[in-house]
Amino acid sequence: MWATGPQRGPTHPEFWRSPLRGPWLTAVFGVVLLIGVTVLFVTGLLSYAAYDPDLAAVNDQTPDKARLGFYLFPWPTSPYWLYRVTQGLHVTLGVVLVPVLLAKLWSVIPKLFAWPPVRSAAQAAERLSLLLLVGGAGFEFVTGILNVQLHYVFPGSFYTLHFYGAWVFIGAFVVHVSFRLKRAVRALRAGPRQPPPDSEEAAGLVSPRPAEPTITRRGALGMVGLGSLALLVVTAGQSVDGWLRRTALLAPHGQDPGSGPNGFQINKTAASVGIRATDIGPAWRLTVRGAGRRIDLTYARLLDMPQSQARLPIACVEGWSTSDQQWSGVRLTELAALVGLGAEHAPEVLVESVQRGGPFSSVVLSTGQLRDERSLLAVRVNGAVLSRDHGYPARVIVPGAPGVHNTKWVTRLTFREPS
Amino acid sequence: MKPPTAQAARTAFRRRYGASPLHLLLVLASFALACYAGVRLLKGDALGVAVWFVGAALLHDLVLLPLYAVTDLAVQRVLGHRSGEGEGEVKVKGKVGPRAAVNHVRVPAFVSGVLLLVYWPLVLRQVGHYTVTTGLPADVFPGRWLLITACLFAASATVLAVRLWNGGREARRARARARRAGK
Numbered sequence: 255m256w257a258t259g260p261q262r263g264p265t266h267p268e269f270w271r272s273p274l275r276g277p278w279l280t281a282v283f284g285v286v287l288l289i290g291v292t293v294l295f296v297t298g299l300l301s302y303a304a305y306d307p308d309l310a311a312v313n314d315q316t317p318d319k320a321r322l323g324f325y326l327f328p329w330p331t332s333p334y335w336l337y338r339v340t341q342g343l344h345v346t347l348g349v350v351l352v353p354v355l356l357a358k359l360w361s362v363i364p365k366l367f368a369w370p371p372v373r374s375a376a377q378a379a380e381r382l383s384l385l386l387l388v389g390g391a392g393f394e395f396v397t398g399i400l401n402v403q404l405h406y407v408f409p410g411s412f413y414t415l416h417f418y419g420a421w422v423f424i425g426a427f428v429v430h431v432s433f434r435l436k437r438a439v440r441a442l443r444a445g446p447r448q449p450p451p452d453s454e455e456a457a458g459l460v461s462p463r464p465a466e467p468t469i470t471r472r473g474a475l476g477m478v479g480l481g482s483l484a485l486l487v488v489t490a491g492q493s494v495d496g497w498l499r500r501t502a503l504l505a506p507h508g509q510d511p512g513s514g515p516n517g518f519q520i521n522k523t524a525a526s527v528g529i530r531a532t533d534i535g536p537a538w539r540l541t542v543r544g545a546g547r548r549i550d551l552t553y554a555r556l557l558d559m560p561q562s563q564a565r566l567p568i569a570c571v572e573g574w575s576t577s578d579q580q581w582s583g584v585r586l587t588e589l590a591a592l593v594g595l596g597a598e599h600a601p602e603v604l605v606e607s608v609q610r611g612g613p614f615s616s617v618v619l620s621t622g623q624l625r626d627e628r629s630l631l632a633v634r635v636n637g638a639v640l641s642r643d644h645g646y647p648a649r650v651i652v653p654g655a656p657g658v659h660n661t662k663w664v665t666r667l668t669f670r671e672p673s
Numbered sequence: 674m675k676p677p678t679a680q681a682a683r684t685a686f687r688r689r690y691g692a693s694p695l696h697l698l699l700v701l702a703s704f705a706l707a708c709y710a711g712v713r714l715l716k717g718d719a720l721g722v723a724v725w726f727v728g729a730a731l732l733h734d735l736v737l738l739p740l741y742a743v744t745d746l747a748v749q750r751v752l753g754h755r756s757g758e759g760e761g762e763v764k765v766k767g768k769v770g771p772r773a774a775v776n777h778v779r780v781p782a783f784v785s786g787v788l789l790l791v792y793w794p795l796v797l798r799q800v801g802h803y804t805v806t807t808g809l810p811a812d813v814f815p816g817r818w819l820l821i822t823a824c825l826f827a828a829s830a831t832v833l834a835v836r837l838w839n840g841g842r843e844a845r846r847a848r849a850r851a852r853r854a855g856k
Contacts, residue, residue: 318713353787359733366734374691379700385730386707392729404803405794409721414714419726421710425703432699468749468775477780481787488788488821503817504792509809519807526806643808 264367273464276448277441283358284438290351297344304329304656310618315413331626334653338569342493345573349489353481383426390423402572495577507574515636518576524642533608544593544669559584564628570657581651583632590669606666614658628653777833781825
């Protein structure tokens with residue numbers, strides 16, 4: 255009984271009757287995921303680097319990372335669209351791969367119930383590894399997809415879950431690829447013709463009692479591809495402006511937030527983070543500190559300083575972005591000069607918002623970001639005064655930085671030596 | 674007694690473990706990495722994270738798959754397939770059998786289903802703070818998803834109608850040819 259398993263039910267090979275399942279179909283989905291997941295992992299690591307977590311505690315959402323941050327490097331300001339591309343790719347590709355992931359899992363379902371469940375120590379180890387692989391994949395896709403829709407129901411901070419989850423997953427992924435790649439390449443070379451069910455090439459995927467086909471294998475691939483295409487169409491538009499954005503029918507940032515100079519996407523409105531009228535009214539001051547000095551500027555004095563221009567986008571970790579906006583304001587180096595720090599001595603800067611608490615109410619910008627001449631404390635956008643939701647009276651805009659590093663409602667700049 | 678050769682040792686290892694030493698080393702390396710990241714992942718709500726992780730592994734295989742497989746079989750039965758024997762091939766030129774007909778339901782339902790699977794929080798209005806956070810209206814999503822679904826089924830119906838019409842024309846021609854040949 256133990257050796258043969260129950261005579262009925264999913265542990266019996268004849269229970270699975272789809273004539274489509276076979277090594278070729280699984281290999282096709284597998285290779286697509288191999289490429290796709292590799293891109294997701296690399297762009298994910300880049301996104302973490304983009305936060306410059308090693309610069310300061312306020313930049314780091316996962317301070318326990320230890321060696322998992324081994325690859326970190328100072329995030330560059332050129333090209334200025336870098337984060338827009340890497341993060342747009344990360345989120346859009348993740349969404350588009352969902353049907354492929356489901357199809358891959360469907361194609362190997364008989365293996366989950368294979369009898370006997372454990373044949374050897376090696377197989378037991380591999381099954382445990384598969385739990386990390388499938389659980390990790392599901393965990394990463396689910397947390398990512400929920401987070402971009404602002405549905406924070408997962409058990410903890412998104413950054414912690416998604417970052418450490420990725421590392422748990424990737425080890426199992428590498429193991430799986432190294433055990434299966436050769437077989438997948440062989441199956442692709444052999445083509446879609448089904449091998450005999452009990453042969454080695456069949457790998458336990460081919461049904462010994464296949465039902466009459468209701469769809470061709472090419473048709474099934476087409477259906478999965480159509481699912482991915484549909485997801486691409488209703489998602490990708492949120493990374494561009496103009497009429498194309500409106501094609502992102504189901505994406506969180508596919509709608510027009512209004513017209514005019516301030517009519518571009520908002521990550522968090524002033525109301526949602528508790529900004530009060532008094533916080534940004536006539537009593538608002540910009541405090542600039544550094545080199546033992548402190549200067550308080552009124553809004554009028556800030557406007558009197560030399561104004562510079564920069565054309566830069568807003569690119570969010572949630573994958574959406576805006577086209578380049580025409581920002582105008584005071585260069586961060588000019589503000590450093592107010593406290594006697596010349597451009598060549600300008601160190602880092604701690605930027606603080608009037609927001610009360612919250613993970614991104616303050617940020618430390620690197621020397622490279624600070625010294626880029628496109629890095630501004632902006633007061634105008636597209637020719638108009640900043641709207642409240644875009645950070646009136648003043649916000650930071652830095653080329654290539656993730657959206658949350660472009661702090662809004664700025665009230666304090668502290669220039670300091672790198673720690 | 675001769676000392677065992679390297680080859681013999683490898684064979685013995687394979688017999689006991691079930692795979693090569695390289696297999697064991699790779700798996701152990703990945704487990705070590707998983708533990709290193711895993712203790713950090715589980716810090717905080719350990720039970721919650723574990724439930725989500727294992728749940729994510731089982732979601733498709735034990736929840737989604739039975740649901741869509743049973744639905745698919747039910748649709749096939751309603752459309753008359755799986756009751757009789759040998760009802761034609763997948764796609765007979767000019768003829769739409771029950772095999773092909775099921776795909777006219779299956780494909781739009783699948784596409785509509787994956788859209789809902791990904792975007793259910795917005796479509797089912799689960800994100801209460803969406804409007805206050807983004808400044809965008811939240812009530813558009815259910816209607817949009819329904820309209821996309823309607824378009825998918827309508828497009829599928831159009832393709833089916835064209836196929837049926839073409840099939841009918843072919844059959845009439847074939848009958849006419851047969852009559853002429855019979856005269």
